[in-house]
Amino acid sequence: MKKINRRQFFLASGALLCSATSAQALWPFSRENDKIGGPADIRGTIFRKDAPETLWKWHKEAIFYKKLKNEQVRCGLCPHRCLLAPGDRGVCRSRANLAGTLYSLGYGNPCSVHVDPVEKKPLFHFKPQSRVFSLAVAGCNFRCLNCQNWEISQTRPDEIRHTELFPAEAVTAAQKSGSRAIAYTYSEPTTFFEYMLDIGRLAKKEGIDNLWISNGYINREPLLKLCRVLDGANVNLKSYSDAIYKKLNGGRLQPVLNTFKTLHDQGVHFEMTNLVVPGYVDDEEMIKRMCGWILANLGPNHPLHFLRFFPQYRLDRLAPTPISTLTRFRQLAMSEGIRYVYVGNVPGHEGNNTYCHNCKKLLIERRGYTIPAYHLDGNQCSFCRTVIPGRWL
Numbered sequence: 001m002k003k004i005n006r007r008q009f010f011l012a013s014g015a016l017l018c019s020a021t022s023a024q025a026l027w028p029f030s031r032e033n034d035k036i037g038g039p040a041d042i043r044g045t046i047f048r049k050d051a052p053e054t055l056w057k058w059h060k061e062a063i064f065y066k067k068l069k070n071e072q073v074r075c076g077l078c079p080h081r082c083l084l085a086p087g088d089r090g091v092c093r094s095r096a097n098l099a100g101t102l103y104s105l106g107y108g109n110p111c112s113v114h115v116d117p118v119e120k121k122p123l124f125h126f127k128p129q130s131r132v133f134s135l136a137v138a139g140c141n142f143r144c145l146n147c148q149n150w151e152i153s154q155t156r157p158d159e160i161r162h163t164e165l166f167p168a169e170a171v172t173a174a175q176k177s178g179s180r181a182i183a184y185t186y187s188e189p190t191t192f193f194e195y196m197l198d199i200g201r202l203a204k205k206e207g208i209d210n211l212w213i214s215n216g217y218i219n220r221e222p223l224l225k226l227c228r229v230l231d232g233a234n235v236n237l238k239s240y241s242d243a244i245y246k247k248l249n250g251g252r253l254q255p256v257l258n259t260f261k262t263l264h265d266q267g268v269h270f271e272m273t274n275l276v277v278p279g280y281v282d283d284e285e286m287i288k289r290m291c292g293w294i295l296a297n298l299g300p301n302h303p304l305h306f307l308r309f310f311p312q313y314r315l316d317r318l319a320p321t322p323i324s325t326l327t328r329f330r331q332l333a334m335s336e337g338i339r340y341v342y343v344g345n346v347p348g349h350e351g352n353n354t355y356c357h358n359c360k361k362l363l364i365e366r367r368g369y370t371i372p373a374y375h376l377d378g379n380q381c382s383f384c385r386t387v388i389p390g391r392w393l
Ligand code: SF4
Pocket: 023, 075, 076, 077, 078, 079, 080, 081, 082, 089, 090, 091, 092, 093, 094, 095, 141, 190, 191
């Protein structure tokens, strides 16, 4: 019998047309090589029955998925809702269907581990200058053309150099490093949800904060579960246009907006980041609409960071964002009513600093990741006693 590949199967069965929200509808690249054990799988032995025990312990059964007929599974973790036949990986490359069970790959196997200042996340209203133990497992559910960390986000957990660090060890390592928080960051932490949640629960018991640095592309049910251990988040609002989300990031806008509303309703401290990519995300009217949505749905107190773009990955021929654009967007967002608006990736810009929204005095001066001046008493402006939103020292 003539063998057909998965794409041909879907085309033949019409499955590509059956759901406007399916991962395939958004998926701009071929997944043929993502088949486990396929030509691009450099460690096809992982799923063989005779694979060494050590390989198996790096995978954990996923929490949010449904088993379907013919050993198919539907992942429920993010809005792609991938439908996976046995042997398939999801869009994120870090979840796979093995004989009708969905596994999270790379559990306990971070590919990046560092200690960073919290300002690097960026989080400017969360325990300034604290050390953050930061880790990532390879994988991402987006395909941003401008990805800064594509070496780890656009690859598979089993394809990249990694270290073994199970949840209890991660918490101990964080404590030893003098960190007050653990950040799930660099790649897309939603795709290593089970590992993040297990570390988060242990960290919470030890009085360590959990920080989620994410694209916000997650379904409500898993997010609510995550919120129980979260202390802070920085979530990317990549643009305020569904068309640009599809073109630039391989996702959709509305699920990200839903994430912001859930975080807000759950009382999680979060800050928003918007990378101003020239030609994609630099339309003033769009920024105005974005600010309008933020004010109407989240209020004026969640900090917003406009970041300067530098050429990289598939957009390596674009020029960096003009600093004047970032300055203009900051002024626009503040004049619309957002109280704390920052400019990032521009050293020395006044938008690096925090000013009291009431008396306008300088509260926190930042130079790189250092703070030469700090004028907060607890959570209050030390000049006019206004309460400044955030989680302070
Ligand atoms: S988490 Fe991965 S496998 Fe699950 S729906 Fe999202 S992209 Fe697909």
